[in-house]
Amino acid sequence: xxxxxxxxxxxxxxxxxxxxxxxxxxxxxxxxxxxxxxxxxxxxxxxxxxxxxxxxxxxxxxxxxxxxxxxxxxxxxxxxxxxxxxxxxxxxxxxxxxxxxxxxxxxxxxxxxxxxxxxxxxxxxxxxxxxxxxxxxxxxxxxxxxxxxxxxxxxxxxxxxxxxxxxxxxxxxxxxxxxxxxxxxxxxxxxxxxxxxxxxxxxxxxxxxxxxxxxxxxxxxxxxxxxxxxxxxxxxxxxxxxxxxxxxxxxxxxxxxxxxxxxxxxxxxxxxxxxxxxxxxxxxxxxxxxxxxxxxxxxxxxxxxxxxxxxxxxxxxxxxxxxxxxxxxxxxxxxxxxxxxxxxxx
Numbered sequence: 001x002x003x004x005x006x007x008x009x010x011x012x013x014x015x016x017x018x019x020x021x022x023x024x025x026x027x028x029x030x031x032x033x034x035x036x037x038x039x040x041x042x043x044x045x046x047x048x049x050x051x052x053x054x055x056x057x058x059x060x061x062x063x064x065x066x067x068x069x070x071x072x073x074x075x076x077x078x079x080x081x082x083x084x085x086x087x088x089x090x091x092x093x094x095x096x097x098x099x100x101x102x103x104x105x106x107x108x109x110x111x112x113x114x115x116x117x118x119x120x121x122x123x124x125x126x127x128x129x130x131x132x133x134x135x136x137x138x139x140x141x142x143x144x145x146x147x148x149x150x151x152x153x154x155x156x157x158x159x160x161x162x163x164x165x166x167x168x169x170x171x172x173x174x175x176x177x178x179x180x181x182x183x184x185x186x187x188x189x190x191x192x193x194x195x196x197x198x199x200x201x202x203x204x205x206x207x208x209x210x211x212x213x214x215x216x217x218x219x220x221x222x223x224x225x226x227x228x229x230x231x232x233x234x235x236x237x238x239x240x241x242x243x244x245x246x247x248x249x250x251x252x253x254x255x256x257x258x259x260x261x262x263x264x265x266x267x268x269x270x271x272x273x274x275x276x277x278x279x280x281x282x283x284x285x286x287x288x289x290x291x292x293x294x295x296x297x298x299x300x301x302x303x304x305x306x307x308x309x310x311x312x313x314x315x316x317x318x319x320x321x322x323x324x325x326x327x328x329x330x331x332x333x334x335x336x337x338x339x340x341x342x343x344x345x346x
Contacts, residue, residue: 037089037090038087038088038089038090039059039061039087039088039089039090040085040086040087040088040110040175041055041056041059041061041085041086041087041088042084042085042086043055043081043082043083043084043085043086043101044083045083046083047083049069049072049078049081050065050069052068052081052101053065053066053068053069056068056097059088060090061088061090061092061097062094062097067094068094068097068098071094071095071098072098075098077098077099077101077102080102080103081098081101081102082101082102082103084103084109084110085109085110085111085112085175086100086101086108086109086110087108087110087175087177088100088108106177106178106179107177107178107179107180108177108179109177109178110175110176110177111131111133111175111176111177111178112173112174112175113127113128113131113133113173113174113175113176114172114173114174115127115169115170115171115172115173115174115189115295116171117171117225117294117295117296117297117300118171118222118225118226118294118295118296118297119171119294119295120166120259120264120293120294120295121140121143121165121166121169122140122264123264123294124139124169124189124295125137125139125140125143128176128185131176132178133176133178133180133185134180134181134182134185138182139182139185139186141182142182142183142186143164143165143182143186144163144164146165146168146186146190147160147162147163147164147165148163149183149186150186150187150190153190154190154193154194154198155198156168156193156194156198156201156214157190159213159214159215160215160291161215162290162291164290164291165186165190166291166292166293166294166295167218167219167222167291167292167293167294167295167296168189168190168193168218168292168295169186169189169190169193169295170189170190170192170193170196170197170295171295171296171297172192172196174188174189174192176188196298197218197296197298197301198214200298200301200302201214201217201301201305204305210305215291216288217301217304217305218292218296218301218304219288219289219290219291219292219293220238220241220288220304221292221296221300221301221303221304222292222293222294222295222296222300223241223251223253223255223256223282223288223293224237224238224241224296224300224303224304225294225295225296225297225300226253226255226293226294227253227254227255228300229317229322229323230322230323231299233323233324234299234300234303235303235306235307235308236307236308236310236312236315236324236326237303237315237324238303238304238307238308239307239308239309239310239312240310240312240313240314240315240326241253242307243310243311243312243313244313245286245287247313248286249286249313250282250283250284250285250286251282251286251287251288252282252283253282254269255293255294256280256281256282256289256293257269257273257274257276257280257281257282257283258273259280259289259293259294260276260278260279260280260281261273261276280293310326311328312326312327312328313327313328313329313330313333314326314327314328314329314330314332314333315327316333316336316337316340318340319340325340
């Protein structure tokens, strides 16, 4: 029996050493991978640690769910794993993953941010600050430099005759990290703009005779976006504005006046508002304003490129439905307005 003791001791030692090395590997080394993959994971409120572990394993981020739970418990973090959107790299170790889920690494915590169609740069800046992602003034200041910073990366910025990137920050849903700066955030918006609106432009501009520049179509799309409450009316509204331009009439768009006043929305535009001295006031200036008045969606841009043929020159919105009544002359337009005042509540 005694002669087996050294061998047994050696066996136990090597088992212990092997187990320790295995544990050390699990904790401090990531799973082997050659893809450099990035995984975005959403942890819903109330998700159990067991389910979190299963989600991590199904995404090939950890080896073993039980060991993940045990390691979290040993580090006293099993009750500190929080709901949210997270990003993981395939180079993350188990220790990294637990720290990320315990929100010890803010740069890996993502906020789901939706920018609605029609939002201006100031609206976007307000939203970013409200979500505690970045200071409004810092974002707006960077936007004044955005064209120069990115013009070598994005061709569409070279088609913009101004230094203002208003309208070029595409409205969509984004996942933005607390660690991102203005440059990174703007780049996300511009990249999506490049994939959607500019990609659509390039595929259509080569086959159709485009009388306007890309920048002007984008500007028109931003006005259409703000005027239309219903997407199906966008092509009709687009043609109304082109009809006005053809007849050398002012566009007379209320949203451009609201933009000129430095506002996002306004319940009612008064006659005094229409006198604001600004190149964005399309009641006193003919043609398009110098830049978009917000970020149009793809549908509004498509409508600017392919309006619905009609002879209308005027439209007025129904306050209850948001839908418009279109007319061909000013007399009929006034008649519709009078009728709406009689039938609609103030």
